[in-house]
Amino acid sequence: MHLIQQYLHRIFYADTRALSLMRIWVASVLLLDIAIRASDLEAHYSNMGVLPLHVLHANAWNQYFFSLHALSGMWQFQALLFAVAAVAAVSLLLGYHTRWATFISWLLLLSLQNRNPLISQSGDGLLRMLLFWGMFLPWHRHYSLDARRDLPVEKNLSTSYFGAATVAYLLQVAWVYVFTALLKSGPDWTTDGTALYYALSLDQILMPGGRILYQYPQLMKFLTHATYYGELYLPFILLIPWKNTWFRLLFIFSIIGLHIGISLTLYVGLFYLISISAVIGLLPTPAMDFLDRRLRVGFSRVQQRWSRLGTHLRPPLSVHVNVAWNKPRWAERLHGHYLREGLVLTALALAFWWNLGTLGKPYFTVPQQLHLATLVPRLDQNWSMFAPNVFKDDAGTFWKASPILTLRLTSTSKAKSLTLPNRPVW
Helix, strand or coil, X not given: CHHHHHHHHHHHCEEHHHHHHHHHHHHHHHHHHHHHHHCCHHHHHCCCCCCCHHHHHHHCCCCCCCCHHHHCCCHHHHHHHHHHHHHHHHHHHHCCCHHHHHHHHHHHHHHHHHHCHHHCCHHHHHHHHHHHHHCCCCCCCCCECHHHCCCCECCCXXXXXXXXXXXXXXXXXXXXXXXXXXXXCCHHHHCCCCHHHHHCCCHHHECHHHXXXXXXXXXXXXXXXXXXXXXXXXXXXXXXXXXXXHHHHHHHXXXXXXXXXXXXXXXXXXXXXXXXXXXXXXXXHHHHHHHHHHHHHHHHHHHHHHHCCCCCCCCCCECCCECCCCCCHHHHHCCHHHHHHHHHHHHHHHHHHHHHHCCCCHHXXXXXXXXXXXXXCCCCCCCCCCCCCCCCCCHHHHHHHCCCEEEEEECCCCEEEEEECCCCCC
């Protein structure tokens, strides 16, 4: 039992400073997500848009979902909820009442995604899960307003943290890549190595880097196999107890490199930023010691400039550790620590079970009796990006329907016919 405990602590620990950096990154991406969605607020979330409430409930609604955004179809009501979500995200970014800010951000993001599931992608699910696990992680202890409060502070406190939430967080990051590889069962990925070629043939999402890469078929084949086998096997190095620091860094830099490469070749929205934020919290203690020294140098300069504004003012943020958990009294009476750990482990089991169910095996399917506990907090996940094969048709392939396509262009004066050859214009 001692060896098992030692192994778990070595593998599943998280540095609280890394978690705090992840909090800042996640909050920044969340603010960007809110801003992008707000630009189409009326089109996507009001009754004047493409998915009015009656259409949502008739065609795209799950009986276990809930959505505050579905209480009204008025764009003014949606704007109010967007404003509340933005305030909560800013509070999360600054680390002000971090736990409440995390909960409100998660609740409103879940509500927003349920309001229009037709425009969701895998990155949305990952962002939702990061906020969910963040409610149980101590990512308020550094670089936050909470850390400057007049609460017990221990400067020499160990920054290593282990709990059910760190286990859930690490496994969540790992199985995103394992399951997406398992779902990529088509020959494009496993044998032919043509997946990247077909992906870069989708002109709607092609980026300038993809146009350059498209000229090198052998390189695309190599990168296809490297991506597939890297996603399938690389996460398992996180479970190696020896040289754990180096294996973590290898995993982090590999994942960051993968997603930067994807963002340069294919348009994937915020998915690459969300995925990078997910691995920031895995930074090991030696790496955070290096980063923290430089952050403290920069922070000391901010303190000097802040002090010039008035000696009675304190700097808005602190790099010290706030060790207080701020447990409510009812939680203390109910042994809140064990209650919290049990809740996290239950949620982890349900989320993993749901992931197994996406593999298409009947014996892995989550029973109907557990759908309420799984779908209400949206623990359901599906990482079928470009799986099982890459989609091979885009808007540019409509000419395949017939050898010759005739379009009639109607104007106020007369009608004209245009005949197109059976090949793309470009």
